Amino acid sequence: MVEHVKNIAFIGLGAMGEGMAVNLAKAGYLQTVWNRTASKSQRLSDELSINVADSVQSLAANSDVIFMCVSRDEDVLELIDAIAAEIKPNSVVIDSSTISRQTAQQAAAILASKQAYFLDAPVSGGVEGARKGSLAMMVGGDEIVVDTLRPILASVATKVMYMGTSGAGQATKAVNQIMAAGINQAVTQALAFANAENLPLEKVIEVVSGGAAGNWFLSHRGLSMISGEYQTGFKVALHQKDLAICQAMAVEKQLDLSVIEQTRIEYEQLIKQGFGAEDISALYRIKIK
Numbered sequence: 001m002v003e004h005v006k007n008i009a010f011i012g013l014g015a016m017g018e019g020m021a022v023n024l025a026k027a028g029y030l031q032t033v034w035n036r037t038a039s040k041s042q043r044l045s046d047e048l049s050i051n052v053a054d055s056v057q058s059l060a061a062n063s064d065v066i067f068m069c070v071s072r073d074e075d076v077l078e079l080i081d082a083i084a085a086e087i088k089p090n091s092v093v094i095d096s097s098t099i100s101r102q103t104a105q106q107a108a109a110i111l112a113s114k115q116a117y118f119l120d121a122p123v124s125g126g127v128e129g130a131r132k133g134s135l136a137m138m139v140g141g142d143e144i145v146v147d148t149l150r151p152i153l154a155s156v157a158t159k160v161m162y163m164g165t166s167g168a169g170q171a172t173k174a175v176n177q178i179m180a181a182g183i184n185q186a187v188t189q190a191l192a193f194a195n196a197e198n199l200p201l202e203k204v205i206e207v208v209s210g211g212a213a214g215n216w217f218l219s220h221r222g223l224s225m226i227s228g229e230y231q232t233g234f235k236v237a238l239h240q241k242d243l244a245i246c247q248a249m250a251v252e253k254q255l256d257l258s259v260i261e262q263t264r265i266e267y268e269q270l271i272k273q274g275f276g277a278e279d280i281s282a283l284y285r286i287k288i289k
Helices: 015-026 038-048 056-061 073-084 101-112 126-132 143-153 168-196 201-209 216-226 236-252 258-272 280-287
Strands: 008-011 030-034 065-068 092-095 117-120 135-140 157-164
Touching: 008 015, 008 056, 015 030, 015 038, 015 065, 015 126, 030 038, 030 056, 056 073, 065 073, 073 092, 073 101, 092 101, 092 143, 101 117, 101 168, 117 143, 117 168, 126 135, 135 143, 135 168, 143 157, 157 168, 168 201, 168 216, 168 236, 168 258, 168 280, 201 216, 216 280, 236 258, 236 280, 258 280
Parallel strands: 008 030, 008 065, 065 092, 092 117, 135 157
Antiparallel strands: 117 135
């Protein structure tokens, strides 16, 4: 059981993590940060008057709740091993990285051996959502722990949904990433069709957004993509990594999810052309050729 939460820390100050950390600090929850690139930690420390840990181990020894947001399964497990060396019993690690269900379960088992808790809590909403504190968070782990921490989680996410035991949060995020791929395919293909029909694309986006086919991606990325602007909200390379996880899960369950395969092939083309750091709406580059 989580009791007397006083010290909260954040590890991983990338595009998503920084926004989440800032919102935690503004809500009065965040005391300490650590990032592999120390200059990011120091800049945030100066801006928000919070502490910078000199190591992951020292951060773990002095924290009741530790948020994490990094890129890869390997990074998560490396950090969990370092945290486990010094973590206090009844502490909680909340991981908002996008990783496999198996990695989340492995991390949970490592911390359970130290009488600590692990919540796999991936988020959706992109960089904008992280900055605004309007993310959707899907959580796996101990439900009582989740309920205890809801006021803290609410500072970074407007929707916090408990999904089940360890790994359920990541499985739900896989659903999200598959849907995102399908929506990206549908919107970019449809706008390429509209372009081929010589329709006024701005008007197409406006009228379609108000009907049954309207969706967040069209409303928030439509105008920028037809203008050839792909400012990063969610990087192609990161979605490619996430879809590899989804594909492995689908193979395990003997599911044929063609949208994953098609999207991964086209993302690989974008990455080879040097567009891996662009927003996933850069898929439009391929559709209009």
